[in-house]
Amino acid sequence: MAGIGELATGMAHEINQPLNTISLTIDNIIFSLENKTITETYLKTKVNKVFDNITRIKKIIDHVRTFSRDQDDFIQTSFDINSSINNCISMLSEQMDQKEIILTFKQSDDIPTIIGNIYRFEQVILNLLVNAKDAIDEKKKQSCRNFKRKIDISTNLNKKHIVIEIKDNGIGIKPEVIDKVLLPFYTTKAPGQGTGLGLSISYGIIKELGGEIDIDSKPNIGTAVFIKIPVQEQTK
Ligand SMILES: Nc1ncnc2c1ncn2[C@@H]1O[C@H](COP(=O)(O)OP(=O)(O)OP(=O)(O)O)[C@@H](O)[C@H]1O
Ligand SMILES: [Mg+2]
Known part of the structure; x- marks a missing residue:
């Protein structure tokens, strides 16, 4: 079982990955906007990708909340x-x-x-x-x-x-x-x-x-x- 420190390191790493993907995807969108090559299908795919990655980050944070002890967790x-x-x-x-x-x-x-x-x-x-x-x-x-x-x-x-x-x-x-x-x-x-x-x-x-x-x-x-x-x- 990982200690909190190990978990925090892992978490930073795990969040970094979807963040990079989000950032790259938005870069792609901007690029195709500037080139005027953007299509609706392309945009939809890219936006979905951004959403999926945001969901992933949210899930990681939700899970780790159970570790970070807020007041209720002490009861x-x-x-x-x-x-x-x-x-x-x-x-x-x-x-x-x-x-x-x-x-x-x-x-x-x-x-x-x-x-x-x-x-x-x-x-x-x-x-x-x-x-x-x-x-x-x-x-x-x-x-x-x-x-x-x-x-x-x-x-x-x-x-x-x-x-x-x-x-x-x-x-x-x-x-x-x-x-x-x-x-x-x-x-x-x-x-x-x-x-x-x-x-x-x-x-x-x-x-x-x-x-x-x-x-x-x-x-x-x-x-x-x-x-x-x-x-x-x-x-x-
Ligand atoms: N009841 C199960 N039957 C088959 N495989 C399981 C079962 N429970 C866990 N696993 C396997 O263990 C892995 C790790 O489970 P864990 O609950 O830690 O994470 P997860 O379910 O993948 O993600 P999360 O819990 O964040 O939704 C799962 O991805 C799955 O491969
Ligand atoms: Mg699970």
Whole structure:
């Protein structure tokens, strides 16, 4: 896991790239304006390129905000994991319906509350659910048009840990890159689509709770992400 410094360096680099593209693209537009060679199609393509790159920068900044601690991020409360997950599900339910993904949640009744920052915890669940949705989308694009798209979430109490599993039947992760997915800026998504920060930030947040993230994946079968959080003595 990267420290804040490493992340900041990476972020500067990652933002620089789309900025250069924006600047070059605008240069091209000005050049063709001056030469009076500009066409509507050309302009549209170039403007879209600028937009895509702005979106990319915005996404990077949004993600890193979860790292930069504003006041809300310091607030530690006791919260219920199941209701927090239900909250995330409702935030994404429309997108899931649109993609025809069936999302189930099997919640254990004996999950103790934990003390932490609920906003950051929900950020993790949202990141993982969006990854699962994207993986299913990718599988649909690449090959299988007709498969029953599924994301299954469950919570369990396992001795001294709370285990949250988020399982999808999407494209999966190749064994040769599975060690890379937690690294900041590792992404297989198209430019403007992913920053590659989601998992590394999620890992950092779960670490703060004393927990772990494990990933089990098979190409073309799907991925299961396990979050293990130790039960906190004071809240048992
Ligand atoms: N459930 C999953 N199934 C298949 N591949 C996954 C899954 N989750 C993550 N990955 C792979 O790991 C990479 C890194 O994930 P991460 O969430 O860190 O970044 P991202 O999703 O690419 O970008 P962002 O989170 O900013 O949208 C993804 O690009 C994808 O290749
Ligand atoms: Mg992601």
